Amino acid sequence: MTDESDLAARRGIETDVYDPAEDSRLLADVASDAVGSGDTVLDVGTGSGYVASTVAAETGARVVGSDLNPHACRRARDAGIEAVRADLVAPFREGAFDAVLFNPPYLPADAAAAREDWMEVALTGGETGREVVEAFLDDVGRVLAPSGYALVLVSTLTGVDEVVEYAGARGFSAAAALADESFPFETLTVLKLVR
Numbered sequence: 001m002t003d004e005s006d007l008a009a010r011r012g013i014e015t016d017v018y019d020p021a022e023d024s025r026l027l028a029d030v031a032s033d034a035v036g037s038g039d040t041v042l043d044v045g046t047g048s049g050y051v052a053s054t055v056a057a058e059t060g061a062r063v064v065g066s067d068l069n070p071h072a073c074r075r076a077r078d079a080g081i082e083a084v085r086a087d088l089v090a091p092f093r094e095g096a097f098d099a100v101l102f103n104p105p106y107l108p109a110d111a112a113a114a115r116e117d118w119m120e121v122a123l124t125g126g127e128t129g130r131e132v133v134e135a136f137l138d139d140v141g142r143v144l145a146p147s148g149y150a151l152v153l154v155s156t157l158t159g160v161d162e163v164v165e166y167a168g169a170r171g172f173s174a175a176a177a178l179a180d181e182s183f184p185f186e187t188l189t190v191l192k193l194v195r
Contacts, residue, residue, distance in 0.1 A: 016071040020050035022181065023188055027103050027153045028054040030179045030190040034151060035059045039098040042066060042143065044088055044136065049076030051101055056081070061099075066092075088136050092143045100140050100150045104133040106158040129158035130166070137163075137170045141195055150193040151178070155186045167193050 020028075028051045035041055037060040043052035046065030053076075056063040065076045066086040076083035084091065089100065108129035126132065133152065140150050150172075154163045164175045174194040181188045 016069065017075050018047040018072070020048055022183065023103050023153050023155075024050050026179060026181050026188055027051050027101060027151065027190055031055045031099070031101050031151050032058040034149075034178070034192070035061045035099055037061060040064075040096065040145075042089065042092065042097045042100045043081075044100060044102040044140075045072075045104060046076045046081065046083055047072050047103075049079035049081040049083065051103065052076060052081045052083075053079045055101070088132075089139050089143045094142050095145050095148075096143050098145050098148050100144060100148070101152075102133070102136055102140075102150065103153040104136060106130075106133065106153075106155045108157060128162075129155070130162060133158070133163055134166055137167050137172075137193075140193075141171055144195065148195075150191075152191050152193060154189050154191055156189075157186050160189050160191070164191065167191075171195055 031051065032055050035055055039061040041055060041061050041063040043063055043065045046052050046067045049065055052063045052065040055061060063081065065081045065083040067073050067083065068087050070085055073083040073085045106129045108127060154160045167175055172193040172195055176192045177189050178192050179190045
């Protein structure tokens with residue numbers, strides 16, 4: 001008897017890439033309303049490329065995806081997205097993007113979580129659930145154009161107020177909740193962060 005991942009691999013299904021879920025759809029919907037047709041957009045942690053491809057198709061913007069996971073980069077490219085293997089925004093030049101989108105790994109997990117497992121990397125944000133989003137907030141301002149903004153999905157499991165406070169300490173003067181969606185175990189919020 002084979003396990004589910006062996007069967008998926010034989011069928012050509014990628015099991016090391018986060019598949020779109022409610023959080024992906026919420027961010028894609030909000031970004032599609034916010035992004036303009038002439039914008040240059042970065043989708044950090046692009047995963048399957050769902051958010052990037054949805055925004056590109058609905059707005060006509062140029063959308064680039066980035067992901068640390070090489071399997072995700074391949075899958076996003078298969079979806080027609082220019083994808084760069086990158087740790088957050090590290091390789092991108094200063095002021096390159098009108099908008100940066102991010103659905104970060106936000107599930108709290110202890111330090112012993114398997115960081116060599118790509119699904120764990122895609123889902124867990126450290127002990128508080130904020131470690132990855134905080135690292136993103138430390139550097140995202142550098143790659144934003146002067147009038148640029150970031151759209152970041154945050155869960156109540158992570159702490160929306162704490163993320164807003166951290167963003168403020170990193171030079172984001174405005175944080176607006178553009179959308180909320182509640183589920184039995186959490187509420188998801190898309191924040192617009194402006195410098």
